[in-house]
Amino acid sequence: MHLTHRPVQPSDIPVICTFPQSPDELFYMFPKATHPLTPAQLTDAIAQRSGSTVVEGNGAIMAFANFYKAEHGGVCALGNVVVAPSARGHGVARYLVTAMIGLARQQYAAREVWVSCFNHNTAGLLLYPQLGFVPFGIEERQAWDGTRVALVQMKQLM
Template structure:
C-alpha cells in the first residue's frame, strides 16, 4: 500500500468519525468524546490541538492523529490516534506515528514525544515500544462503563 500524509481537512472529518468501531475504540482514541463520534466533537478537538494529520492510501483517508500538547523545544504529546478498520494491521499506524514523530521534530524541535495508551489497547501497547517509546508512568482512569483502566504513559527522547 502506498501511503502519504497531509494536514487534515474539514472534508476528512466525516470519514474519520467512522473509524472508532464502538465506545471502547472511541475511548482509546478520544477519552472525552461520547460514542458515536460526531463531526462537531472531532472539529472541536482539532481546533484545540496542533498538526492534525491524516494518512492516505490510494486517495482514501486511512488514519488520523494530532498533538494535544506541542511545545517548541519541549514536549509534543500525540493524541487522537486512530486507523480505519479496513486498514488495520497493514502498517498505517506505524506510518502515522512515524510521520507525527517527524512533525514533532521538524515543527517544534521537540525534545520528547509522549503518547498515552490504555491497557486494553493491545495494538498500541505493542506498536509504541517498537517505535522507540518507553513507559514512564501509569495512571488510573475510569472507562465509560465505570471500570478501572490503566493509562500507560510512554515517551521517546531526542533522536
C-alpha cells in the same frame, strides 16, 4: 500500499468519525468524546490541538492523529490516534506515528514525544515500544462504562 500524509481538511472529518467501531475504540482514541463520534466533537478537538494529520492510501483516508500538547523545543504529546478498520494490520499506524514524530521534530523541535495508551489497547501497547517509546508512568482512569483502566504513559527521547 503507498502511504502519504497531510494536514487534516474539513472534508476529512466525517470520514474519520467512522473509524472508531465501538465505545471502547472511541475511548482509546478520544476519552472525552461520547460514542458515536460526531463531526462536531472532532472539529472541537482539532480546534484545541496542533498538527492534526491524516494518512492517505489508495485514494482513501486511512488514519488520523494530532498533538494535544506541542511545546516548541519541549514535549509533543500525541493524541486522537485512530486507524480506519479496513487499514488495520497493514503498517498504517506505524506510518502515522512515525510521521507525527517527524512533525514533532521538524515543526516543534521537540525534545520528547509522549504517547498514552490504555491497558486494553493491545495493538498500541505492542506498537509504541517498537518505535522507541518507553513507559514512564501509569495513571488510573475511568473508562466510558465506569470500569477502572490503566493509562500507560510512554515517551520517546529525541
